[in-house]
Amino acid sequence: MSIRRLWAILRKEFRHILRDRRILFMVTVSPAIMLMAFAYVFSFDLNPTRMAVFDQDRSPHSRQLVLALSQDRNLIPAGEVARYPDLRREMQAGRIKLGLVIPPGFGADLAAGRQTQVQVLGDGSDAINTSTQMALLARRIDEWSQPFRSRALPQPVELQAETLYNPDIKGRWSMVPALLAIAMILPSMSVALALAREKELGSFESLAATPVQAPEYILGKLAPYMVFGVISAGLAIAVAVLWFRVPMRGRYLDLMGFTLLYLWATLGISIFVSSFITNQSTALRAVLLLFLVPSFFLTGLIIPIDEQARLVAYSLPATHYVAINRAVFLKGLSWGPLGFHAFLLLAMGLLSTVLTVLSFRKRVG
Amino acid sequence: MTVPTDIPAQPSPPDQRPVAVRVRDLTKKFGDFVAVDHISFQVQVGEIFGFLGPNGSGKTTTIRMLLGLIRPTEGEAWVLGMDVLREPAAIARRVGYMSQKFSLYPDLTGDENLTFYGRAYGLRGRALARRKDEVLELTGLSRQRHRLAANLAGGWQQRLALAAAILHQPELLFLDEPTAGVDPVSRRHFWRLLYDLAAQGTTIFVTTHYMDEAEQCHRLAFIHRGRIIALGPPGQIKRERMPGQVVEIICQQPQVGIQALREAGIPEVALYGKRIHAAGPDLEARLPALEELLRRAGAGPITLRIIPPSLEDVFIANVKETASVKETASMKENVSDEGRTTEDGGR
Numbered sequence: 001m002s003i004r005r006l007w008a009i010l011r012k013e014f015r016h017i018l019r020d021r022r023i024l025f026m027v028t029v030s031p032a033i034m035l036m037a038f039a040y041v042f043s044f045d046l047n048p049t050r051m052a053v054f055d056q057d058r059s060p061h062s063r064q065l066v067l068a069l070s071q072d073r074n075l076i077p078a079g080e081v082a083r084y085p086d087l088r089r090e091m092q093a094g095r096i097k098l099g100l101v102i103p104p105g106f107g108a109d110l111a112a113g114r115q116t117q118v119q120v121l122g123d124g125s126d127a128i129n130t131s132t133q134m135a136l137l138a139r140r141i142d143e144w145s146q147p148f149r150s151r152a153l154p155q156p157v158e159l160q161a162e163t164l165y166n167p168d169i170k171g172r173w174s175m176v177p178a179l180l181a182i183a184m185i186l187p188s189m190s191v192a193l194a195l196a197r198e199k200e201l202g203s204f205e206s207l208a209a210t211p212v213q214a215p216e217y218i219l220g221k222l223a224p225y226m227v228f229g230v231i232s233a234g235l236a237i238a239v240a241v242l243w244f245r246v247p248m249r250g251r252y253l254d255l256m257g258f259t260l261l262y263l264w265a266t267l268g269i270s271i272f273v274s275s276f277i278t279n280q281s282t283a284l285r286a287v288l289l290l291f292l293v294p295s296f297f298l299t300g301l302i303i304p305i306d307e308q309a310r311l312v313a314y315s316l317p318a319t320h321y322v323a324i325n326r327a328v329f330l331k332g333l334s335w336g337p338l339g340f341h342a343f344l345l346l347a348m349g350l351l352s353t354v355l356t357v358l359s360f361r362k363r364v365g
Numbered sequence: 366m367t368v369p370t371d372i373p374a375q376p377s378p379p380d381q382r383p384v385a386v387r388v389r390d391l392t393k394k395f396g397d398f399v400a401v402d403h404i405s406f407q408v409q410v411g412e413i414f415g416f417l418g419p420n421g422s423g424k425t426t427t428i429r430m431l432l433g434l435i436r437p438t439e440g441e442a443w444v445l446g447m448d449v450l451r452e453p454a455a456i457a458r459r460v461g462y463m464s465q466k467f468s469l470y471p472d473l474t475g476d477e478n479l480t481f482y483g484r485a486y487g488l489r490g491r492a493l494a495r496r497k498d499e500v501l502e503l504t505g506l507s508r509q510r511h512r513l514a515a516n517l518a519g520g521w522q523q524r525l526a527l528a529a530a531i532l533h534q535p536e537l538l539f540l541d542e543p544t545a546g547v548d549p550v551s552r553r554h555f556w557r558l559l560y561d562l563a564a565q566g567t568t569i570f571v572t573t574h575y576m577d578e579a580e581q582c583h584r585l586a587f588i589h590r591g592r593i594i595a596l597g598p599p600g601q602i603k604r605e606r607m608p609g610q611v612v613e614i615i616c617q618q619p620q621v622g623i624q625a626l627r628e629a630g631i632p633e634v635a636l637y638g639k640r641i642h643a644a645g646p647d648l649e650a651r652l653p654a655l656e657e658l659l660r661r662a663g664a665g666p667i668t669l670r671i672i673p674p675s676l677e678d679v680f681i682a683n684v685k686e687t688a689s690v691k692e693t694a695s696m697k698e699n700v701s702d703e704g705r706t707t708e709d710g711g712r
Contacts, residue, residue: 004484004487008484015472015477016473202468205468206529208434209432210457210482210485213454
């Protein structure tokens with residue numbers, strides 16, 4: 001490993017990028033443009049949602065209500081909490097999307113023919129799904145309370161709904177941060193194309209005959225695309241905040257740190273895969289199949305993560321970046337609660353880079 | 366440059382010059398296809414060694430093995446005294462390589478390409494700037510140095526690639542078909558550069574399928590279907606490896622002549638422009654009979670004369686010969702026998 005040779009490759013790589021307008025476009029403004037396009041496109045569906053209950057009443061009536069709701073296929077019971085703040089904490093951590101609060105005297109009121117109420121908390125950072133679920137939950141509670149209905153009491157249980165993080169339930173608030181994960185795949189596509197292009201041109205063969213070593217070559221490719229990745233992420237984040245008016249409740253510095261990890265993971269995997277590919281069209285297809293397509297459907301971007309596909313979802317960098325971005329933008333979370341996702345991204349970046357260096361022989365022909 | 370010491374003991378003539386490349390039974394298989402088949406040869410320090418053969422005969426594969434870019438299936442090779450399997454990195458620092466296809470970066474200027482390659486070999490600062498000036502001067506590219514490589518004409522691109530390959534002053538230069546697709550004037554200029562480099566002590570290993578270029582090498586290996594079928598200085602190969610003589614025939618109806626000669630069982634008949642080259646054993650004695658044959662066939666007024674064989678004549682004859690030997694005897698034995706005799710006789 002020679003720093004001087006690494007430096008030589010870095011400088012050359014920057015020249016390539018700055019000289020080719022298409023590549024320069026791809027690694028700077030195109031993620032922001034892609035984000036704008038996608039943010040307008042998506043519309044959504046209903047999915048099973050985890051709900052926790054804070055039952056202050058503990059009467060037969062309150063238990064019946066909880067039992068009845070747990071029969072609904074769209075609600076996954078996530079247990080009971082003992083204190084109200086626990087409910088908010090669970091939601092903050094992303095373990096639940098809905099919370100049900102049953103007040104003391106709930107059962108007694110119903111038995112006496114008086115109107116009572118429950119409170120429903122929804123996670124507005126996953127806006128589309130949450131709002132639909134809350135409407136559905138309201139209907140289920142209404143249905144359950146039918147037996148207590150009378151002329152004097154048209155609505156036995158009144159529902160107080162509160163959406164956290166995104167009170168007006170703006171779809172864009174939750175979609176735009178998540179779509180950043182898609183937009184930031186473009187640098188990976190560029191690096192895969194750059195590697196394949198060097199092989200197509202035959203330049204790789206000449207380079208392989210020089211004393212340049214695998215780690216120098218790989219880091220020399222990785223670093224420039226990280227730099228441009230961060231620049232383009234900055235532009236895309238600016239679009240999210242200034243154009244789509246997504247509130248930024250966390251710290252920009254944290255977001256850039258997470259972005260760097262995401263870029264390392266995606267670029268690293270992309271370089272690893274491309275090191276086995278010798279032409280640009282295959283490289284392009286590989287990146288599309290590896291990142292773009294699964295990132296849309298498996299990462300919780302549009303539909304929540306399927307329990308059966310959780311392992312696959314977690315092996316995709318976008319899964320973590322989607323979760324991180326929604327949490328940083330809308331919940332204002334930082335490294336502590338997002339450590340798990342950050343760690344997995346770091347592991348992917350590190351592992352893919354080490355694997356590339358180890359498996360990388362100066363292959364030609 | 367010292368004589369390599371890690372080479373297994375082998376009877377060698379006392380006047381042996383230092384060896385730049387030594388290859389023994391080198392073989393590369395891609396699946397069932399044998400690209401290079403048990404070749405053995407040596408390249409002496411300071412010589413221009415030509416590797417002559419048609420496309421697909423194993424020239425590039427051999428060079429790639431010598432550079433450590435692909436692993437040999439069998440056999441051994443030493444470059445500058447170092448084992449290609451064990452010390453590819455050390456070899457890379459001391460050799461230069463110009464691949465078959467123009468492989469510099471088209472989106473960088475000549476100067477930028479040289480800067481990059483210079484740095485890849487550890488040059489920097491003033492030393493790098495001085496070497497760039499030197500190689501640009503040598504290759505006549507000084508005025509074109511700030512043009513994008515993509516915009517240089519073919520011959521200039523070859524020179525730029527050569528400049529990049531010699532920037533770090535390699536002791537040994539591998540050139541893979543360096544003049545393919547380049548006009549004759551540029552080719553001649555390029556070969557003059559090679560002679561200059563050789564005169565300064567650089568060993569040159571060059572592949573080509575141009576016969577005129579092969580004639581200019583100090584020593585040659587004919588390679589055909591992965592096997593070396595002749596080895597030695599061009600003059601010696603022409604003297605010793607031609608089975609029989611070559612007759613040049615000028616007549617009015619060359620097509621008729623060719624037809625008649627083939628029917629008469631002359632082994633080698635080929636048309637060069639308007640002249641027929643016929644080759645075979647004892648043709649000198651049969652000249653009057655041939656003349657008679659052609660006259661009767663109606664080829665018109667005829668001139669016949671025995672000429673020294675060209676490399677192409679020798680190459681074609683040897684390709685035919687090995688092909689026919691293949692049917693009767695073990696090919697491998699034949700090739701290694703040839704290699705040994707020619708090599709010994711060459712010194």
